[in-house]
Amino acid sequence: MVDDDALISLDGVEKVFDVRRRVSLMRREKRQVRAVDGISFAVARGEMVGYIGPNGAGKSTTIKMLTGILNPSGGRLRVAGIDPARERVRLAHRIGVVFGQRTTLWWDLPLKDSYGLMRRMYRVPRARFEENLERCVDRLDLAELLDVPVRQLSLGQRMRGDIAAALLHDPDVLYLDEPTIGLDVVSKAKVRGFLRQLNEERGTTVLLTTHDLQDIEQLCERVMVIDHGRLMYDGALGGLHAAGSAGESERTLVVDLERELAPISVPGARVVKVEGPRQWLAFPAGQSAAPLVSAVAAEYPLVDLSVREPDIEDVIARMYAGRD
Amino acid sequence: MAEATGTAGTAGTAAATAGPAETRPAREFTDPEAPRAHGRVLEGLRGYGLIVAMWIRSTMTYRTSFVLSTVGNAAITLLDFVAISIMFSHVDVLGGFTLPEIALLYGSCSASLGLADLLLGNTDRIGARIRDGSLDTMLVRPVPLLAQVAADRFALRRLGRVVQGLGVLGWALWSLEVDWTAGKVLLVPVMVLSGAAIFAAVMVAGAAFQFVAGDAAEVQNSFTYGGCTMLQYPPTVFATELLRGVTFIVPLAFVNWLPALYLLGRPDPLGLPGWAAFLSPLVAFVVFVPASLAWRAGVRSYRSTGS
């Protein structure tokens, strides 16, 4: 399936990692992990595609190969006619990348300074730059933030700032890795609205990975599901959606205990996974985590904890369950 | 720094427009041939300059902190030299060298290391960048990676060490009675600059090594800070095997020992001829070859974090 008319095309792309694992103090074991195991697809100009799958399924590895960060171990891959790993710098002019949990903005400087750097780094003519910036500022609601040091921005404001930074050089493709992670409802809505508009008006091709089902619902007509390095589903969202999404979603409380214990029991939650001293407790998404935390802390030797939001993995898991 | 004024346009992209009727953005400014036309080195230097300027601006947002740390930095690295002076409050010569002679060694290697440290001292942060995944964000920028890594967290306060080294060097040259010739006058700046270049090559090689050995940043310190600690003392106090190692394997002896011995009119303990003192620039150039090869191999082997 070589389709060079498509903006993005992958043909039997593989990525194999050698993983060295410490078996004992002295001995190490080397084995190969096929993070991406022969993936082929094509994305036409102007498409907006969701690329989803469980953690460790190979999503990020694919995105990293598409952006030139990683060298594929096999297969053929083209983005805008460019072999990414071979001509990384040249490709950089044609793509925009937003890593959800990692800002590329300058922490201590006003937001607009980062944009100034982008202009010079990408050699964007001033008129074009002003025009693009104005559009982003207007639609992402950044006007008040331009003079604010990035460190003072909220997560949602920073994400909007990052998205604008990725678009000032008019990329053909925009890759978004978890663009709405950790954002509040208002910011999420703004980001989604902007992306939709970008795609409709400017025809920018968008490829996004996400854990948030709503991102996909509201943005993508086409979804690809990847698991164990293979493409499991490629098609309209409807087909995927019908397969899953039954039942109430749950949040997960991850607790680190002082030592390994049998699955702990607290009212209102159930242990879904145990790994050494770490345990995962699922509880209804609508319920507050606070009473649960204090119940655990009161009865068990708690070292650390975190809360995870419900995500698309559940849906995929249910999709598999529905198939079987 | 010239802005790119590519005119070729990108063949093929305009034709393939399958999107909405909106006019495609003109792309003359992202002419893919521009980097090649300028040469990778120039392109790298341009990117380096842009990023350094950003870091300097960042630093200037905490102006007081910057001034304090620059002055403090210079004053405090001088403590190294205070320790040497304390030694000389107990002895007149060390390894047959007087205090001003040692000051010549100390000042020159301190200035060289300071310069290398100022210009690309944060290359050793690449290990941390690899681990936390932020190297990825550098790899999607249209600037050669080495330039970005070298400019990372550029700290102007490190100028403090350079100034302090040059100060001690100046004092040494003023106190010593050197038989000045044109060659010797020329040798002083050549020594400091080639020394910096040798240290810089070591830093690049060290950064490349971190692609393989994730968090082995410290090995590099053996050769940079460790090297400088060694080079501030006369070669006569060290064992011959060590001297051979730092002359022929990791050629740190060319940073300042050989040039300084020539200035002082002293023989090299390994018996190298006097003209070897002038080889430093050549050595600096030669060590960059394995360093840059190692860097390329490192980038190729980059595997990003997890997932």
Added chain:
Amino acid sequence: MRQRVRLYAAVAAGGFRRYATYGTATAAGVFTNTVFGFIVAFTYAALWDQRPGLGGYDRAQALTFVWVSQSLLAAGAFIGGGFQEEIQERVRTGDIAVDLYRPADLQMWWLAADLGRSAFQLLGRGLVPLVAGALAFQLALPSDPWRWLLFLVSVVLGLVVSFAVRYMLGLLAFWLMDGSGINLMATVVSIFFSGMLLPLTVFPGAFGEFVRVLPWAAMLQVPMDVLLGVHSGAGDAVGALGFQAGWVLVLLGAGRLLQSAATRKVVVQGG
């Protein structure tokens, strides 16, 4: 109380294990310490050959000083590498707020973690350079097990003093946005005033007396003198350990004051 002790023990064990996983970093560090050990040992040998008995040490004792200090360098975090950068980063990103809500005292938490780290680095990074030094040079390591025990106690006290100082430096991040300048200066100061660069007994006159009562002296110079038998009498050793214990109390106390000032000031950045 018992649960508290168990909690901190678990935190310390976590600190130990965390550093134990950095295999290459440890190997790299051992290499570096050994290289530095050789360089400094050669210069000390030259100095002591010329002035035997300088600072009250003979040549073998001076060389012992070099190699044992290299062995303690990582454990005492004299050139950084402990947790202060981590605290500063957590303050910078606002993650420190999470730490404040933990069911544990912030200072004790970090102390436990740092002692765990020290314990690993004492073993992982201390032994090899010392053995290398003992093979290459004639050292004056004591044969009396009591002396080693006293040395160990003194080292632990020294590590706590080092922690207490670094804890305060870490907390300074609440006021100074950019901690890297401070860290660099702290490194040079601690190398100079601990005796890492040159034994404090070699420092002349009133300046020498002054540096020998500063907290940095309690980090390295005092443990070294305990090991080398400068404080050989029982009373002398008690005095030396008492000096360290005094600094432990003063500095941990000062750290607590700074900590409460810092928590009052919590401005969570960003998020």
